[in-house]
Amino acid sequence: MTETSAELTKKLSAAVEKMPAFPKSVQRILELTRDSNCEPKELVMVIEKDPVMTMKLLRILNSAYYSFPQKITSVNQSVVYLGINTVKNMALSFAAMGVLPASNAAGFDVQRYLIHSLATASLARTLCQKFGGGAADPTDCYIAGLLHDFGKVVFAQFMPEEFRQALAMSAEQSIPLHVAEQNVIGADHSIVGAMLVEKWQFPKSLTDTIRFHHGDISTENMVQCCLFVANQISKKLTIGDGGNHVVAELSPQLVSRFGGDIDDIIARLGDVSKIAEEAESVAQGSQEASA
DSSP: OOOOOHHHHHHHHHHHHOOOOHHHHHHHHHHTTSSSSSHHHHHHHHHHTOHHOOOOOHHHTSSSSOOOOOEEEEEEHHHHOOOHHHHHHHHHHHHHTTTSSOOOOTTTOHHHHHHHHHHHHHHHHHHHHOOOSSSHHHHHHHHHHTTTTTTHHHHHHSHHHHHHHHHHHHHHHHHOOOHHHHTTTTSSSSHHHHHHHHHHHHHHHHHHHHHHTTTTTOHHHHHHHOOHHHHHHHHHOOOOSSSOOOOOOHHHHHHHHHHHHHHHHHHHHHOOOHHHHHHHHHHHHHHHOOO
């Protein structure tokens, strides 16, 4: 890179500013559901005020994947059948999908990226439930998984030539994508992703988790731990494609925290095919609803 640090920061900031805003309705949903006394009807009211989100939710719930005995015709019914947490996570997923570009000049497969992100989100939540011991909120793990790679979308959309080069370098040299990005761009997607979620006014804890999801993972931070492990599992099982095919080994501390390496953890999780199927179903259903 020939750019100075100040020039690069300015360039990255300009790219982040061009990204669409994150829907206020989803921020409201997250606020509501953090209240243990939240009534389902409050969540329903917020979702119903967003016709696009409502349409996507009903479209997916009436897909072959769920195969409910009767057609779901209202948001209220969806909460009854799936529960608040599932509907909330779906609403968050639809919001994230809504800011994804339909195409990009970098040749980055956004649909496969989306499947990877959805699967990582579900895996991070599941890991938290199984191994977290109450040290973190599973929903925080889901959000981190869903949004952790959004910096790639910024690169693909607004720095396409550089990102294309980084993708090619990663594939040709079998090096992690974030390392290739550092070599080509001077910064990696975790930095830009953190800038983006900060713009979207998510908590600093999430911003930091995304910023350091390729760095030294603190075993004291359960959200970071679950995100890192979920990301490696998604890559190892090739669920979707985030453009990075290098599976990182777990540190001795993470092996101790989760009771084994990646293969051991996958074995203890049992059948994760449903997670992959749901990610593909949600991604496909949202795409069809937007067509």
